[in-house]
Amino acid sequence: MPYNIAMVCDFFFPQPGGVESHIYQVSTKLIDRGHKVVVITHAYKGRTGVHYLTNGLKVYHVPFLVIYRETTMPTVFSFFPIFRNIILREKIEIVHGHGSLSSFCHEAILHARTMGLRTVFTDHSLFGFADAGSILTNKLLKFTLSDVDHIICVSHTCKENTVLRASLDPLIVSVIPNAVVAENFQPLSYSPKSHDAGYMKPRPISRRIGPDDPIVIVVISRLFYNKGTDLLIAAMPRILANHPNVRFLIAGSGPKAIDLEQMIERRMLQDRVELLGPVRHEEVRDVMVRGHIYLHPSLTEAFGTVIVEAASCGLYVVCTRVGGIPEVLPPHMTTFAKPEEDDLVAATGKAIAALRSGRVRTERFHDQVKMMYSWTDVAQRTERVYDGITGAISEEEFYGVQGDGKVRAGVQSYALIDRLKRYYGCGVWAGKLFCLCAIIDYLIFIFLELWATRANIDLAKDWPRKPFINDKNKPVDNNPYRLRHGDVMDRRNGSFVVR
Template sequence: MAPTYNIAMVSDFFFPQPGGIESHIYQLSTKLRDRGHKVIVVTHAYEGRTGVRYLTNGIKVYHVPFLVIYRSASFPTVFSFFPVFRNIMLRERIDIVHGHASLSSLCHEAIFHARTMGLRTVYTDHSLFGFADAASIMANKLLKFSLSDVDHVICVSHTCKENTVLRASLDPLMVSVIPNAVVAENFKPLHSRPEVSANSFGHNPPPVRQLGPHDTITIVVISRLFYNKGTDLLTAAIPRIIQNHPNTRFIIAGSGPKAIDLEQMIEQNVLQDRVEMLGPVRHEEVRDVMVRGHIYLHPSLTEAFGTVIVEAASCGLYVVCTQVGGIPEVLPSHMTVFAKPEEDDLVAATGKAIAALRANKVRTELFHEQVKTMYSWTNVAMRTERVYNGISGAISEAEFYGYDAANAASWSATRGRSGVQSFALIDRLKRYYGCGIWAGKLFCICVIVDYLLFVFLELWFPREKIDICPDWPRKTINEQKETVKDARSRW
């Protein structure tokens, strides 16, 4: 029988805020619960969301009342979070702490404190960062501090893995690639075709009605309106695309500081009847917006994965996206038109996509079934579960890291269970000391202070006096088998 775990997902980014990280945490938690694990989520308080909340699928969410400073990231407290965090971990009898997102203060602090408490830790990176500007240098140093003492790291794409390995100076064998997924049933095309199935791709089913030369093509954009999401690029490209292709219109959903630039562009070019600004939309409304269009435009300047383009393809939209980060790994070439993150190339790529649709060269009616076979959250949960088994010792080190017995003697001390899973204070100090001439010493001081705080909490607030929360009923063994059977049938 496979072991089950009590897992804490920790991140500043969670519902009700929409986004890829938020959706990833929720969907992964749901599927892990389906596999018999206990999952809680720890995040900061949102407007109208405070205290402890239960989601309909039995996942408990702790909203910690911390100050939010920028883009839903909480103010870093380093040590102030520890008493609350310890109380939650003991109440819920947590075995594994799984943090998400590079810019989440709660994530990094949770991993740091969890190691002090002797808990297994996993970190998932969802973003790409550079190496030259001051903000990236600070973020990378913070990541180096956090990941110097973590059991395993997960990245959502191979490009993301390369970036994280370089930023945090990690052994590549300590990093696994597990992509995002999509609930295809929630992103069906507007007019589903029952005769088109995953088994009919080779039978060349009849195409849908061809777009005429004067039919309007709708281009959809759903994104946070920030610089890194390519909003400036979008603002410059929209007037040129509409000028080159008169029978086109745009639907833009999302909010952010760059929204005012889009509104000014619409006013200056008198495009009120050609560009519709919807503002922020809830995640459950994304499909209803997407099915209004023919093309999905994704002008991001940096992206580790890009779940939204998978959702768009599942809705039957032809995807135009910038060839940056992990985006080229996400969808096959017949579903996408790639562009350089430049205005001229984005305009040209969009024109190419419009011409392909009018010439009926793209079978978008087949996209939904193809996406359904490519991405599954059940598959993501099973692969994440294998990481949990590897760091907890449920499977052998050789099986988890993929080396044979002949090479075991030469296995580096910085790799595998012997290198990262020791909770001894002296071993932790050795790992942090190598983070830099000055930073290493500062990190060691933080570890010692955190350990002393932990001893103080153990003496003055003994764990015997902390009430244990009753578990939500877990899935039965038969239900777990049905889940695995369903996942294998989809593969």
């Protein structure tokens, strides 16, 4: 059955990134399957209000104060009135939050449960357990996930991390990886082979690298500590010293950019290292195809979509063996290294030698990645999660039956007393604080129901909805929406808005 879904996260376009791309791609594929999806995020520079993106995806850019790395100021309750208004206007049934560090995500799940809506949370990151920041983040995550219907993680390592951080039942956590639009990341070595029904079929062409040919190593990353920028700064001079015919091409921005520039000037590597600065996501492929090796020195990573994009472009990948990265690509596409300077230099040397010897057939990577990852498959698996929490499929089918014939998990109750019981078990002092937050949120909801009645909220017109795709991938046109005469769209600032 078709659903009305709200994707909520602080991180979305026009900011580039893996979480942003994930939300956009899953949303558009769910729309293709007949569902209605809106995205709720904060305002970006030049983006405020309601915008329409490709495929009729509506985005609400809410003007809230941003304090750090595009994360809004956590206020707990002030987001509730406008959130409720959007939910009622769009007739939302499922609220899907993304990101452990997204304030909008945590607040939206709290408010959605108060309003009696089904909720899903997707975790895209890995966190520790010892430092102060991780302890506070994990306690907040435990608060949010103690009253959520289902959790999705992008890798098995991410699932293990999330289950431990929030003390969850593993049965309510599913693993659904990221994907890539392989057609947008084709290598330069593709050329037409034949015509079939009017379409050109590309074929891969081998790029043989001689012993003296230059090799370009590409790095596309946010220049932050957790992305391994310090490790890159330490290893890069040694790699260039060991291999005279190697150059670096680095794209990205962040607080570590100054350290990187200073190292290049100090070592006088300006002629062998090119800094591109920040690049848009649609420009990533054009940068990647200029290289032969993709270097990913991250210190922590739940999945690493960029290495899938690099392999799809025909690059050999050198990456650190951390987090969920070992789950992403098969061994013949990657060379792994410990997150240490010496090992990263050695692994890069092995990759360079493998390319020069011809042992690695990178021209085959694109077709292999295309078979492994698909956003359509991700959307189908996400849709099954929605079916499970709404009762469209039985709990036995969704959660599975244990050895004693009983189902160990189930959807959460909306009742306030049941919610308070779950919150109370989150800690001696934190449990009482969480209960207080839930009670205040419920009182605000009652006040809003009396003061801003639902009858006074105008319902939004729906974009023409596509036929719903059932489990057998057959269209079922049981909810055809049509724009009436006079409903005009025009384009302003790069996106569609209602006139």
